[in-house]
Amino acid sequence: MPAAVQIRGATKSYGAHRVLDGIDLDVRAGQVAAVIGPSGAGKSTLLRTVNHLDRLDLGYVRVFGELIGVRERNGRLHELGGRAIRAQRARIGFVFQNFNLFPHLTILENVIEAPLALRRHPQDVARRQGLALLERVGIADKADAYPRQLSGGQQQRAAIARALALEPELILFDEPTSALDPELVGEVLAVIRELAGTGTTLVIVTHEVAFAREVADVVFFMDSGRLIEHGPAAQVIDHPRHPRTREFIGKVL
Numbered sequence: 001m002p003a004a005v006q007i008r009g010a011t012k013s014y015g016a017h018r019v020l021d022g023i024d025l026d027v028r029a030g031q032v033a034a035v036i037g038p039s040g041a042g043k044s045t046l047l048r049t050v051n052h053l054d055r056l057d058l059g060y061v062r063v064f065g066e067l068i069g070v071r072e073r074n075g076r077l078h079e080l081g082g083r084a085i086r087a088q089r090a091r092i093g094f095v096f097q098n099f100n101l102f103p104h105l106t107i108l109e110n111v112i113e114a115p116l117a118l119r120r121h122p123q124d125v126a127r128r129q130g131l132a133l134l135e136r137v138g139i140a141d142k143a144d145a146y147p148r149q150l151s152g153g154q155q156q157r158a159a160i161a162r163a164l165a166l167e168p169e170l171i172l173f174d175e176p177t178s179a180l181d182p183e184l185v186g187e188v189l190a191v192i193r194e195l196a197g198t199g200t201t202l203v204i205v206t207h208e209v210a211f212a213r214e215v216a217d218v219v220f221f222m223d224s225g226r227l228i229e230h231g232p233a234a235q236v237i238d239h240p241r242h243p244r245t246r247e248f249i250g251k252v253l
């Protein structure tokens with residue numbers, strides 16, 4: 001079975017600033033992976049390359065064996081077209097820091113938009129499945145409300161329901177709780193915790209190191225565009241080997 005996510009030689013610069021510097025990373029199918037590290041380390045950029053929201057200068061990403069955003073021809077990588085990239089993206093759930101719900105659609109409409117447009121599910125089937133997902137994240141009573149009428153925690157739970165609606169085998173979370181007031185963080189982590197037990201592969205960029213230790217099978221510590229250390233959560237967080245990891249963990253825990 002191919003790795004759920006395989007990243008090789010990921011390198012990317014903005015101008016003279018090398019944001020990703022030759023990263024190799026593997027996440028096995030069904031694993032929960034957490035990516036931690038200081039601000040500016042390149043965590044979000046790395047995550048965004050996994051569904052080609054950001055493009056690599058060098059290296060490649062495979063998701064379940066398939067090259068993402070590029071194809072190989074004559075030993076070189078060539079960009080795929082927009083339609084092919086969108087089709088790949090539809091198979092990968094993505095939860096953004098700032099929810100990214102459509103403001104003009106109700107919560108239920110947000111959740112069923114992709115199944116209706118991409119999977120051509122009949123309206124009643126999509127609505128039934130959408131309501132079940134909202135039930136699962138605990139906001140079924142908000143189905144007909146608009147995003148602005150919900151708290152940040154409720155909006156993020158709606159965004160998770162939306163990510164689940166296409167039944168992805170892989171879900172990427174980009175700092176899902178960092179835009180939330182502290183008292184709302186727990187309700188979103190509870191939903192992610194529940195997902196972590198279901199066999200879906202999750203990759204979570206997070207500042208919540210204690211949460212990473214609790215749910216992650218594998219933790220990746222990044223600094224200055226490099227992958228410094230990785231391994232089981234108990235090792236990387238409780239017994240870090242690298243001095244830079246030790247310094248970071250010492251500050252945040």
Ligand SMILES: Nc1ncnc2c1ncn2[C@@H]1O[C@H](COP(=O)(O)OP(=O)(O)OP(=O)(O)O)[C@@H](O)[C@H]1O
Pocket residue numbers: 014019037038039040041042043044045046175
């Ligand atoms: N579109 C962009 N243009 C220029 N620089 C960028 C762009 N996106 C990110 N960067 C820079 O790349 C570096 C890595 O950013 P990234 O958001 O990936 O880090 P991060 O580890 O996720 O940080 P944080 O935890 O603060 O979100 C930062 O120095 C950031 O300023």
